[in-house]
């Protein structure tokens with residue numbers, strides 16, 4: 001077991017922080033902790049860290065090509081059937097590291113009668129080509145407002161065509177992760193794509209038979225596989241890796257009946273979801289070691305506007321005027337106030353996981369329920385979805401603007417050691433349905449909606465930045481290791497290279513803070529890219545594709561989850577204590593207490609259903625920010641004294657970073673608008689010019705025709721005068737000279753016609 005590296009000082013963190021990253025929503029109270037965390041992050045956990053006494057022992061030459069600086073890195077398919085071996089220090093060896101798997105799923109065309117052709121063509125099982133539809137519609141156009149390349153080829157771990165069945169998709173993408181989780185490995189799966197591309201369909205599924213998504217199927221497989229292997233539930237997981245004694249409340253089955261307030265807001269929508277729960281049961285069963293017992297815990301969280309909420313917490317209607325149980329009669333108006341409290345994200349104490357080298361984070365106060373059947377778990381998920389829909393309805397009727405994550409904790413213990421809490425292994429399977437990745441400009445958002453879209457994009461942008469920095473750090477180390485292996489002169493010591501690594505900005509968004517454990521710690525990561533090629537969002541989908549290409553070059557460490565070896569908390573500490581219940585803020589100083597965010601919407605309830613008149617409800621959502629992280633307990637071991645000047649400078653840095661970020665965002669918007677404006681202007685001028693030339697052409701054609709007619713007239717006349725009979729008559733009459741005069745007249749009239757002016 002490796003010794004935990006000593007915490008870095010604040011100054012070292014400061015020098016490494018990059019300026020071009022978006023600002024962190026950190027507060028004075030959390031900053032000190034965050035900086036110490038950040039210094040630990042850049043050390044890629046998957047690379048062996050040499051123990052101090054044997055200096056050269058940890059520095060091994062690169063034995064495979066996974067980490068080379070070659071951009072065409074081979075896509076290594078991990079062995080899913082065998083759990084990764086450990087190198088004796090809690091880290092996977094270099095050979096065991098693997099890239100993030102990225103799967104592309106192409107959505108079928110919703111409108112089958114629509115003959116629109118998709119702008120994405122599948123080339124092989126792993127490659128697609130995307131061509132800008134603008135270029136197809138107007139191939140001669142030289143003007144493109146977009147900076148995105150008109151045609152590109154992208155490769156994935158696998159491409160799933162539109163007709164892929166949900167069951168097949170699950171088998172190839174998610175089943176290996178479920179197996180990993182049951183064998184003690186952490187696993188993360190997230191869906192990424194623009195709105196309406198099929199992310200929720202992929203995770204949750206549809207309502208028809210056979211359309212269950214990867215989440216209900218994962219639950220089915222887990223419970224099919226642990227049939228007869230259920231643990232006694234004596235212990236429950238706490239924080240990321242800790243365990244504590246369970247109490248009586250954990251044994252009670254959770255209530256999955258939605259509150260009347262939820263029914264009131266959702267109305268008829270309440271009946272739509274989960275109709276497939278009973279219809280669709282995946283019968284796949286994994287063969288497990290029957291010497292182990294398992295208990296499964298489920299949580300459901302939502303990251304919305306950079307705040308984390310518990311979707312399994314009850315939705316509280318705190319309207320003073322209306323009783324929550326009273327459903328308004330048709331045609332009446334009502335007022336409701338929904339309150340929910342954001343949860344803080346805290347650092348996992350090192351005692352929980354002495355092998356972890358990164359400052360892992362967990363959502364403090366997130367409820368977790370012990371589930372014993374797949375149906376029970378699905379009911380809980382359904383409840384969480386209803387809550388998500390309630391707040392989603394209040395926020396945005398069209399699309400889910402939050403990141404939803406279902407966290408399954410699997411506690412595994414050998415039957416022979418089931419009463420030993422230090423022998424329990426906890427692994428996590430996290431399934432994330434990310435919000436749409438489209439940019440604000442295209443969603444015509446303003447005000448609060450803009451802030452919300454900014455936050456969605458901020459967290460996705462930070463996720464992209466984290467992946468980018470992880471990749472570049474991994475490359476730096478790989479290059480150093482390969483030089484070391486070749487014994488090149490003038491090379492940098494690997495430990496010095498580690499000093500130059502860039503801080504990965506996980507703490508710059510709530511989403512990445514929560515997921516950092518998978519990227520920088522351990523666990524297998526799968527990314528599902530959803531794309532709807534019939535949509536007009538070519539640019540957005542190009543960004544999605546680039547993001548996937550980046551993710552595929554990041555290597556993660558699929559090490560088995562550590563076995564909990566921390567001492568159990570003693571009596572009077574946290575043993576048997578109920579996990580913190582949500583409650584209103586109690587910070588006494590109103591100046592430092594975070595301000596609740598409130599927004600009002602008017603929605604129609606039961607609108608025009610069965611001829612009934614719609615009732616209107618004014619709903620106010622009160623989102624109470626989380627309590628600031630209590631630095632007392634965890635900062636006690638941080639021996640860095642807090643200097644007021646340093647603190648003030650940190651404040652200044654935060655402020656400047658915020659300004660920089662805002663101005664960059666503004667610049668990006670202005671640039672996009674200017675591009676659009678220039679293009680529109682150009683197009684309108686081109687249209688004017690086209691119009692002018694068309695008119696001129698028409699006039700010239702007219703003139704030409706007139707001229708030709710005149711010529712023909714003249715020629716006819718000339719022909720008449722020039723006929724042999726006439727000539728003979730003229731000769732006879734001695735009027736030869738007058739004929740010449742006549743021809744001169746014709747020529748003269750032609751010249752007049754040609755000049756078009758007349759005399």
Ligand SMILES: Nc1ncnc2c1ncn2[C@@H]1O[C@H](COP(=O)(O)OP(=O)(O)OP(=O)(O)O)[C@@H](O)[C@H]1O
Pocket residue numbers: 106107108110162193194195196197198199200201202206398399400434435436530
């Ligand atoms: N593979 C598929 N087969 C059939 N229908 C699909 C498929 N993927 C998506 N759909 C349908 O497309 C619509 C939009 O899908 P979905 O809600 O999953 O998109 P989304 O990406 O989650 O959007 P948002 O970001 O707004 O939540 C839904 O009606 C869904 O049923």
